[in-house]
Amino acid sequence: MITAEQQRGWAETLMSHTDADQSGQGPGWLVAARTAARQAVAELPVLDRKQEAWRYTSIEALLKHRFRPASGAVDVPERDINACLLPEFDSYRLVFANGRYDPQLSSIKDLPDGVSVGNLRAGLTSDPELLVTWFGHAANHTEHVFTAMNTALVNDGVFVHVESQVQLDRPIEVIYLSQVDEDPLLMQPRNLIVLDAGAKATLVERFIGFGQSAYFHNNLSEISVGQSATLKHYRVQDESRSAYHLSSLYLSQQAQSRYHGTTLAFGGAWARTEYNTTFKQEGAVCELNGLYTVGDQQLTDFHLNVQHSVPGCVSREQFKGVLYGKGRAVFDGRILVDKQAQHSDAQLSNDNLMLSRNAEVDTKPQLEIYADDVKCSHGTTVGQLDPQQVFYLRSRGIDETTARKMLCLGFAAEVLDSIDVPALRDAASRKLSDTLNAAVEERGGKT
Amino acid sequence: MLSIKNLHVAIEDKAILRGLNLDIGSGEVHAIMGPNGSGKSTLSHVLAGREGYQVTAGEVLYEGQDLLALEPEQRAHQGIFLGMQYPVELPGVNNMMFMRESLNAIHRARGEAELDALEFMQRVREKARLVELDEQLLKRNVNAGFSGGEKKRNEILQMAMLEPRLAILDETDSGLDIDALRIIAGGVNALRSPQRSIILITHYQRLLDYIQPDIVHVLVEGRIVRSGDKQLALELEEKGYGWIEQGAAA
Numbered sequence: 001m002i003t004a005e006q007q008r009g010w011a012e013t014l015m016s017h018t019d020a021d022q023s024g025q026g027p028g029w030l031v032a033a034r035t036a037a038r039q040a041v042a043e044l045p046v047l048d049r050k051q052e053a054w055r056y057t058s059i060e061a062l063l064k065h066r067f068r069p070a071s072g073a074v075d076v077p078e079r080d081i082n083a084c085l086l087p088e089f090d091s092y093r094l095v096f097a098n099g100r101y102d103p104q105l106s107s108i109k110d111l112p113d114g115v116s117v118g119n120l121r122a123g124l125t126s127d128p129e130l131l132v133t134w135f136g137h138a139a140n141h142t143e144h145v146f147t148a149m150n151t152a153l154v155n156d157g158v159f160v161h162v163e164s165q166v167q168l169d170r171p172i173e174v175i176y177l178s179q180v181d182e183d184p185l186l187m188q189p190r191n192l193i194v195l196d197a198g199a200k201a202t203l204v205e206r207f208i209g210f211g212q213s214a215y216f217h218n219n220l221s222e223i224s225v226g227q228s229a230t231l232k233h234y235r236v237q238d239e240s241r242s243a244y245h246l247s248s249l250y251l252s253q254q255a256q257s258r259y260h261g262t263t264l265a266f267g268g269a270w271a272r273t274e275y276n277t278t279f280k281q282e283g284a285v286c287e288l289n290g291l292y293t294v295g296d297q298q299l300t301d302f303h304l305n306v307q308h309s310v311p312g313c314v315s316r317e318q319f320k321g322v323l324y325g326k327g328r329a330v331f332d333g334r335i336l337v338d339k340q341a342q343h344s345d346a347q348l349s350n351d352n353l354m355l356s357r358n359a360e361v362d363t364k365p366q367l368e369i370y371a372d373d374v375k376c377s378h379g380t381t382v383g384q385l386d387p388q389q390v391f392y393l394r395s396r397g398i399d400e401t402t403a404r405k406m407l408c409l410g411f412a413a414e415v416l417d418s419i420d421v422p423a424l425r426d427a428a429s430r431k432l433s434d435t436l437n438a439a440v441e442e443r444g445g446k447t
Numbered sequence: 448m449l450s451i452k453n454l455h456v457a458i459e460d461k462a463i464l465r466g467l468n469l470d471i472g473s474g475e476v477h478a479i480m481g482p483n484g485s486g487k488s489t490l491s492h493v494l495a496g497r498e499g500y501q502v503t504a505g506e507v508l509y510e511g512q513d514l515l516a517l518e519p520e521q522r523a524h525q526g527i528f529l530g531m532q533y534p535v536e537l538p539g540v541n542n543m544m545f546m547r548e549s550l551n552a553i554h555r556a557r558g559e560a561e562l563d564a565l566e567f568m569q570r571v572r573e574k575a576r577l578v579e580l581d582e583q584l585l586k587r588n589v590n591a592g593f594s595g596g597e598k599k600r601n602e603i604l605q606m607a608m609l610e611p612r613l614a615i616l617d618e619t620d621s622g623l624d625i626d627a628l629r630i631i632a633g634g635v636n637a638l639r640s641p642q643r644s645i646i647l648i649t650h651y652q653r654l655l656d657y658i659q660p661d662i663v664h665v666l667v668e669g670r671i672v673r674s675g676d677k678q679l680a681l682e683l684e685e686k687g688y689g690w691i692e693q694g695a696a697a
Contacts, residue, residue: 387498388535395495395531396549396605397523397556406548410539410588 004046037151056362067186074098089423091173099187114163123159138250150220157190162199171202178209191221195229209240216244225257239267255281265292272301279313290319291415294327301330308344317348323359324439331363339370348378404440454505465669474641481666482688491617495529524556526612530602537589574607578634596627620654632657652684
């Protein structure tokens with residue numbers, strides 16, 4: 001059991017580290033935001049089991065590590081960098097190595113007119129008005145201790161702005177590369193993505209971790225999708241097996257906008273993704289897809305908070321998990337339909353495939369509906385591979401291990417297929433296939 | 448090629464097959480008929496190696512070897528094919544990819560060369576024409592959203608692709624309208640050969656109008672109680688299973 005004092009002490013030790021001190025840097029509004037967030041850390045409640053949103057996800061192990069904020073350049077071996085690049089993927093690329101923007105590894109030449117892609121620090125100089133308008137527009141800095149910490153120590157991250165009616169010709173790719181072999185490190189990218197009216201873009205975020213030591217990647221993104229704009233946002237979390245990962249996404253959507261988000265969560269010892277969606281105007285569509293695999297010593301957690309606060313918006317949430325070994329997963333999908341949000345259309349599903357008896361999932365779809373003319377549904381399943389399906393494949397000459405793997409891949413196919421960047425989808429499919437090799441074999445195939 | 452001797456099989460300690468004897472020679476087509484619950488499907492499942500059945504006595508020799516000692520996939524490698532009564536849907540598993548994986552697994556097990564993508568495509572298109580299966584169904588997931596008739600045609604397509612030495616067709620005619628039945632029967636007839644034996648398991652004589660068996664067996668309460676030529680099927684149709692059951696009890 002953790003106490004409020006422990007949590008506060010842990011956060012304050014981290015924030016008082018000399019490497020963390022950004023207090024004097026940046027414009028006044030940013031300094032003020034940092035200061036306010038720092039104060040909030042001291043007052044925020046402890047994230048213990050009494051907090052409904054943290055009931056199944058203990059932060060106890062996280063708080064045992066004495067993280068220090070990452071600083072300075074990291075020397076990532078060329079082999080590791082090359083392993084991260086996807087062949088045949090033509091993108092505008094930003095690389096953050098241990099949380100620091102690396103201009104050498106990044107490649108953002110020849111951006112079309114009306115598009116800014118770069119790091120947040122550069123944005124403070126190049127687009128100060130945009131930043132003051134949009135920084136903090138969607139995020140709740142006092143959601144919990146980690147969002148407050150991200151704000152209190154805000155330093156750098158991704159900055160994307162696509163002007164009205166501009167369509168990006170290639171995806172923007174962000175690689176967060178972590179290489180931690182010594183002291184546990186904290187990385188806190190702070191991202192701001194703004195699409196003006198009618199803009200179209202694809203954003204790919206890839207989290208890749210190397211090394212044996214623990215690190216905490218505490219990522220916070222604010223995303224604004226303007227009127228009739230479309231953002232496709234694909235995220236592949238492949239952190240190291242010693243990593244703690246938290247992604248807090250805050251999304252605000254204007255009229256007729258479309259957001260397609262797919263997150264694939266493969267890595268990490270402890271990984272949580274929070275989606276907060278707010279519809280600001282009517283006719284917006286938000287689609288959230290997710291796939292997670294968890295094995296021994298892994299916990300993966302998805303929290304969705306989709307707020308239908310205006311009429312006539314559509315949300316689709318489809319999350320699938322493959323659990324093996326002693327893997328643990330948590331899914332909490334909350335959809336709130338306010339009284340005035342008539343004609344809302346929301347569908348949520350969470351399906352879990354359990355390959356072992358020792359795996360565990362806590363799944364909780366929550367529909368809170370206060371309007372009376374809506375179309376909403378939710379469904380959750382927890383099941384195993386169907387022996388009849390396994391037998392069907394075996395009767396056609398396919399060995400049991402391959403049969404089980406084919407069925408697992410089939411289970412995941414819908415989520416993978418929601419990624420319409422072929423190079424990324426293929427890489428994710430290979431990653432999934434490798435993961436499943438271990439998953440289906442460890443059980444020896446016997447029931 | 449197949450010799451079943453005194454086979455006793457139980458499901459959860461309930462005896463289903465009780466001393467079944469059957470010999471099938473190369474190239475022969477045998478029909479097995481019988482009322483509900485007589486053990487027809489149990490026999491087909493046991494031959495294909497499905498789990499959940501206890502063989503309590505007897506033996507099954509296939510090409511002189513102990514069939515029951517083999518895993519289901521090994522049986523497929525050795526040329527056994529089961530056309531399912533209720534083919535399952537495989538969500539997310541592409542039909543074409545599935546058939547290629549299946550064919551190549553069998554080729555690998557036999558030490559034969561795998562088919563390349565082009566050879567495979569040619570072969571699957573040719574065989575799909577045989578059972579008049581819409582090529583669009585090859586691109587879909589296995590049996591997903593297929594009609595009853597399409598599922599059965601997909602089974603016969605797999606039989607045509609895998610070229611088994613022994614095909615067991617478990618109530619392939621159930622749920623088919625007359626046109627679908629004719630197409631399926633046409634496909635099966637085209638696959639008849641002196642090297643290929645077929646067991647047709649069916650409830651009704653109707654199928655046998657289209658696929659003429661060499662021998663008809665009647666299965667009652669887990670035993671073959673009568674064997675004969677196709678006249679026997681016609682007689683059964685006329686008099687019903689009660690006629691045989693009374694004889695069997697006597």
